[in-house]
Amino acid sequence: MSELLRLEKVTVRFGGLVAVSEVDFHVAEGELVGLIGPNGAGKTTLFNLVTGVYTPTTGRICFEGREVDGLNSSAITGMGVARTFQNIRLFNSLTVLDNVVAAFNLHLKSGFFGALWRGAAFRAEEAQIREEALSLLEIFGLREVAQTPCRSLPYGDQRRLEIVRALATRPKLLLLDEPAAGMNPTEKVELMRLIRFTQERFKLAVLLVEHDMKVVMGICERIAVLEYGRKIAEGTPSEIQKDKRVIAAYLGEEVADA
Amino acid sequence: MGPRFLLLISVAVMGLVSFLFTGHPELSWPLGQVDDYLLNILILAGINVILAVSLNIVNGHTGQFSLGHAGFMAVGAYGSATLTQINGKVFLADLSFLGNAAPTGLFVLSLLAGGVFAALAGLAVGLPSLRLKGDYLAIVTLGFGEIIRVMIQNTESLGGARGLAGIPPHTSLGWTWGISLLAIYCVGSLVxxxxxxxxxxxxxxxxxxxxxGVNTTRYKVTAFVVGAFFAGLAGALYAHFIGYITPEGFSFLKSVDVVVMVILGGMGSTAGVTVAAIGLTFLNEALREAEQYRMVAFALLLIILMITRPQGLLGGLGRWLPGKGGKP
Structure with a gap:
């Protein structure tokens, strides 16, 4: 397994606040890695660093050996990093299908003039994209609702649609930001199955930020723990569960003579 | 009916009408003589359609609030007039090989020049200012429109504040509506x-x-440039319709007029803004008797619409072209 994403001593400061501090971290091809930590530990900030929303103050982020810090989000997505959002961010005025179609933009051959001229090549490509988008939706059980406005979907379906949309960019690494948030236990079990399935079917590496320990411990091969922007532990789920510093971060230190 | 059909029609309308009636602008309606007054309103309506549809790609489809459309229109109007009026004799001599069609040929060139100048202005304004959002962008584009106007006002070779008179009246109904259809086709196809x-x-x-993976900056600038190009065409048509342009005609109020058409018709709905542009042009004429109360009527209309249909007349009713999969 070769290395896909590498963070070297990445630090980001917002004024006096150090949101992420000297984090070293990597994700290998096809790996399913979890990223956990108490609220405000810097998990989403780390996602935003990897996807180019923020630029690290110091340190380096490489994807497939190429440095990505300083690039536009869209350029990084073009390299093969796609993400979902903690608060769902779909294109609300579009249909379910068009949400996915919009994400095909990246690999589009016919651009501005193609759309104006509408020649045979353009029409063939449009039809092919539509077909691909529909079959992606089919895999995730959303084909039935392809023509409905995405904002009228139930919450769980919207989360799934976000994953479909991210997959349409043909990523090598998929970042999922709290996909289980607001889901009930049944939906969570279904989500775990879905994430595993996606990883295997599309041969992706997945980096998962999640608060729900059942989900994280259930599917991740490796887990990294952040606290106050620092990485305090990394290992297999069973190692993490026993780690003293992790327990302290979540539950507090044991006090000697209480 | 495929969308390319519309392109074909628009080119055919322009070609046929300009071919049949070269040098006879008063005969511009294919059916023969039409009441002059009605003809003028129809031409104005067509120009307004171009303006509204082209602003719609910026304000409606791309969601950027631009208040500088009149500025681009001014660039197009003055840009084209430099070819036909200021340097008209020189260029006509260059085009003498076209024989009788030389004035029409020059007019076509001047239309293109107006569009291209305006598009370049759109690029120059868009690149730095589209980092801004919402109100800030609105203010920058408003400022740009005013800068253009004041620059023209102080350029003696463009007639300054007195304006530019004697622009040859080439604009016909065929040209105007041909280009309107072209604008509708282009914006519809792009979206x-x-x-x-x-x-x-x-x-x-x-x-x-x-x-x-959508490069947002590139998309915003593209929308701006396309919008500016058609605003420039509209300006060029306007100049060659009215025959006399002044910087005052392209003031901030003109930009607001176009924004009203877009809001009234429904942001992002090509059909809606087309209807609104035509409707408002006629309403403007119908209320000509009422003089300054016209503006009150417009304001009332906007208020009523915002209360009853905040998405605009035809906003949210699906897009026009090409009809399939366009349902919201």
Whole structure:
């Protein structure tokens, strides 16, 4: 397994606040890695660093050996990093299908003039994209609702649609930001199955930020723990569960003579 | 009916009408002589359609609030007039090989020049200012429109504040509506494609659009340039219709007029803004008797619409072209 994403001593400061501090971290091809930590530990900030929303103050982020810090989000997505959002961010005025179609933009051959001229090549490509988008939706059980406005979907379906949309960019690494948030236990079990399935079917590496320990411990091969922007532990789920510093971060230190 | 059909029609209308009636602008309606007054209103309506449809790609589809459309219109009007009026004799001599069609040929060139100048102005304004959002962008574009106007006012070779008179009246109904259809076709085709979903994605959520690989800056600038190009064409048509242009005619109020058409018709609905542009042109004429109370009527209309249909006349009713999969 070769290395896909590498963070070297990445630090980001917002004024006096150090949101992420000297984090070293990597994700290998096809790996399913979890990223956990108490609220405000810097998990989403780390996602935003990897996807180019923020630029690290110091340190380096490489994807497939190429440095990505300083690039536009869209350029990084073009390299093969796609993400979902903690608060769902779909294109609300579009249909379910068009949400996915919009994400095909990246690999589009016919651009501005193609759309104006509408020649045979353009029409063939449009039809092919539509077909691909529909079959992606089919895999995730959303084909039935392809023509409905995405904002009228139930919450769980919207989360799934976000994953479909991210997959349409043909990523090598998929970042999922709290996909289980607001889901009930049944939906969570279904989500775990879905994430595993996606990883295997599309041969992706997945980096998962999640608060729900059942989900994280259930599917991740490796887990990294952040606290106050620092990485305090990394290992297999069973190692993490026993780690003293992790327990302290979540539950507090044991006090000697209480 | 495929969308290319519309393109064909628009080119045919322009070609046929300009061929049949070269040098006879008063005969510009294919059916023969039409009441002059009605003809003038129809031409004005066509120009307004071009303006509204082209502003719609910026304000409606891409969700950027521009208040500088009159500025681009001015660039197009003055840009084209420099070819036909200021340097008309020189250029006509250059085109003498076209024989009788030379004035029409020059007019076509001047239309293109107006569009291209305006598009370049759009690029120059768009590149730095589209980093801004919402109100800030509105203020910058408003400022740009005023800068253009004041610059023209102080350029003696363009007639300064006195304006530019004696522009040859080439604009006919055929030209105007041909180009209107062209604008509708272009905006409709652009938006109704995988490429064009990018504009809508930018409008709905810029952060998500970036994360899905849509280069938001490029899309915004593209929308701006396309909008400016057609505003320039509209300006050129206007100049060669009225025959006399002044910087005052392209003031901030003209930009507001176009914004009202877009809001009234429904942001992002090509059919809606077309209807609104035509309707408002006629309403403006119908209320000519009422003089200054016209503006009161417009304001009332806007208020009523905002209360009853905040999405605009035809907003949210699906897009026009090409009809399939366009339901919201």
């Amino acid at each position: 109704n494609s995988t490429y064009g979903r990018g504009f809508l994605a930018v409008r709905d959520d810029e952060i998500a659009a970036e994360a899905m």
